[in-house]
Amino acid sequence: MSDCLFCKIIDGSIPSTKIYEDDHVYAFTDISPVAKGHTLLIPKQHCQDLFEMPEEVARNLYAAAPKIANAIKAAFQPIGLNTINNNGAAAGQTVFHYHLHFIPRYDEKEGLGLIWPTQTYSSEQLVEVAESIKAHL
Numbered sequence: 001m002s003d004c005l006f007c008k009i010i011d012g013s014i015p016s017t018k019i020y021e022d023d024h025v026y027a028f029t030d031i032s033p034v035a036k037g038h039t040l041l042i043p044k045q046h047c048q049d050l051f052e053m054p055e056e057v058a059r060n061l062y063a064a065a066p067k068i069a070n071a072i073k074a075a076f077q078p079i080g081l082n083t084i085n086n087n088g089a090a091a092g093q094t095v096f097h098y099h100l101h102f103i104p105r106y107d108e109k110e111g112l113g114l115i116w117p118t119q120t121y122s123s124e125q126l127v128e129v130a131e132s133i134k135a136h137l
């Protein structure tokens, strides 16, 4: 996509700090890291978000994920790591080329705004929710 920031990063027309590349994926440092080692992993094939990602693209993307996570772990010894993917502006997506964030965690007490309040559902409500989703698989 000619007007996509991350497609331009993949083709080199916009500079990035590359960490890893294979035939299918590209990983680079986030320009505004929320923690040391914050990395983005993206498919080379442009997909806006998870909703429009072909299964094969997903397979190839996630195949590279353990490698990236373990390299971050070996480099900086975080005590944990979040992988996060925002889909849609309402979910916090600002760049509309799918990307998986790798955010290492160094301090159990550090607040990255990643803890969300939970709701209480009865088991019947959980079944109803599951059935609604299953109907579309």
Ligand code: 5GP
Binding pocket: 005, 016, 017, 028, 029, 030, 031, 032, 033, 085, 086, 092, 093, 094, 095, 096
């Ligand atoms: P989102 O909010 O869409 O999930 O995340 C987009 C991420 O892309 C943000 O964390 C932001 O810092 C990062 N980002 C935006 N523009 C650039 C850029 O030009 N280069 C790099 N390396 N990261 C970027």
Ligand code: ZN
Binding pocket: 001, 004, 005, 006, 007, 008, 046, 047, 096, 097
């Ligand atoms: Zn793109």
